[in-house]
Amino acid sequence: xxxxxxxxxxxxxxxxxxxxxxxxxxxxxxxxxxxxxxxxxxxxxxxxxxxxxxxxxxxxxxxxxxxxxxxxxxxxxxxxxxxxxxxxxxxxxxxxxxxxxxxxxxxxxxxxxxxxxxxxxxxxxxxxxxx
Amino acid sequence: xxxxxxxxxxxxxxxxxxxxxxxxxxxxxxxxxxxxxxxxxxxxxxxxxxxxxxxxxxxxxxxxxxxxxxxxxxxxxxxxxxxxxxxxxxxxxxxxxxxxxxxxxxxxxxxxxxxxxxxx
Numbered sequence: 001x002x003x004x005x006x007x008x009x010x011x012x013x014x015x016x017x018x019x020x021x022x023x024x025x026x027x028x029x030x031x032x033x034x035x036x037x038x039x040x041x042x043x044x045x046x047x048x049x050x051x052x053x054x055x056x057x058x059x060x061x062x063x064x065x066x067x068x069x070x071x072x073x074x075x076x077x078x079x080x081x082x083x084x085x086x087x088x089x090x091x092x093x094x095x096x097x098x099x100x101x102x103x104x105x106x107x108x109x110x111x112x113x114x115x116x117x118x119x120x121x122x123x124x125x126x127x128x129x130x131x
Numbered sequence: 132x133x134x135x136x137x138x139x140x141x142x143x144x145x146x147x148x149x150x151x152x153x154x155x156x157x158x159x160x161x162x163x164x165x166x167x168x169x170x171x172x173x174x175x176x177x178x179x180x181x182x183x184x185x186x187x188x189x190x191x192x193x194x195x196x197x198x199x200x201x202x203x204x205x206x207x208x209x210x211x212x213x214x215x216x217x218x219x220x221x222x223x224x225x226x227x228x229x230x231x232x233x234x235x236x237x238x239x240x241x242x243x244x245x246x247x248x249x250x251x
Binding site: 009010011013014017018021031032034035036038039042043046101103104105107108 | 150151152153154183184185186187188213214215216218219220222223224225
């Protein structure tokens with residue numbers, strides 16, 4: 001069952017991360033893991049507001065090989081990212097690369113996938129598995 | 132959501148009551164800087180116990196609050212960062228640089244009172 005949250009303002013960022021935390025706890029993640037997930041959602045949804053204006057966060061549970069996980073998809077049809085390598089390059093600080101915080105989000109989650117092209121919007125899909 | 136700012140002698144205490152949006156954080160920054168000037172405060176405590184997440188924007192805003200208040204000659208202490216929030220901040224690569232932090236409001240007040248023994 002997918003949960004989609006429209007993202008268009010900073011209030012939606014708070015709403016999305018609270019929904020994500022609730023779902024994470026429901027699935028059996030620890031409070032600490034749920035906070036990592038909420039933090040990743042906060043970063044991804046803020047990028048939507050800052051760079052695309054609006055977009056959507058989709059949350060869903062997944063089971064692969066008996067493992068339960070939470071998938072977050074952050075999608076927008078904004079300007080897109082020309083240099084994906086640079087956007088996910090881990091810099092010295094959290095603001096490394098293009099300053100999108102994507103290297104940080106990658107560290108918070110277990111799986112990370114970025115699909116983007118100039119003029120084609122941006123989709124980030126991340127997954128956290130229950131250990 | 133407005134954050135109440137309490138004046139206690141020459142110190143100000145801002146207690147965040149719930150998860151704040153980016154706009155709320157920016158509003159808090161502005162309110163604190165103005166209050167420090169108006170009250171001639173020597174120290175500010177920001178209690179973030181109720182913050183569910185301290186992401187890059189929140190961390191940067193707390194740093195800005197501390198730096199602006201330092202330019203006024205006053206000190207800022209951040210108190211109440213929850214253990215899981217601290218864990219996520221470290222994973223994300225965020226630090227509060229040189230801002231003093233304390234376990235809770237009581238410890239934060241003790242820190243400021245030690246620094247400014249004649250302030251209360």
